[in-house]
Amino acid sequence: MRPYYLLREFTPTIVIAVYIPPSADAAVACEVISSATAKLQTEHPDAFMVITGDFNHASLNSTLNNFHQYVDCPTRDNKTLDLLYANVMDAYDASPLGRSDHNLVMMTPKYVPLDCFESTDWDVLCEPHGEDIDNMTDCITDYIRFCEDTTMPARTVQCFSNNKPWITSDLKALLNKKKKAFRSGDREEQRRVQHELRPYTPLTVP
Known part of the structure; x- marks a missing residue:
């Protein structure tokens, strides 16, 4: 699974959907999830991985301690049963969206990409050319092309x-x-x- 925009350090995105029934053995369920996750990490070491679903009484904190859990609000009455783990620290903020049998939770990415043009000091590019509009245009055009080459993959x-x-x-x-x-x-x-x-x-x- 690969979204429209993906950070360069990740190749694919792998999402594991989980449902652990209330009657299930939590330790056994977590071991099964841990084994499946380890296999996927071996096959795709550079993947961004998400494990989410209805965990009921189980927790992966002890079996997958390199994953971080991001749902910090109740998802059913006053209990947090629906969890989302990811193998990246500080990836999401959780916000409840409404009430149903299990509340919806919006996961907002914390990462905000910097806009190349917003972070540019345009005066540094323009001032050396004074009133020479032709050279200034060439300089800015070359800079825009440089930004395109460094941020947009070519094929x-x-x-x-x-x-x-x-x-x-x-x-x-x-x-x-x-x-x-x-x-x-x-x-x-x-x-x-x-x-x-x-x-x-x-x-x-x-």
């Missing part, structure tokens, strides 16, 4: 006029196999290639 995509943008090299190779099987009249090969094309079906719809 090169090669497109051909006779191919749609969603036609990847792998899909193109399969389509060519299908055409070859069709021309040769090999129905078995056509079915086999068609089966391989099934995962790409959503990509072929504009």
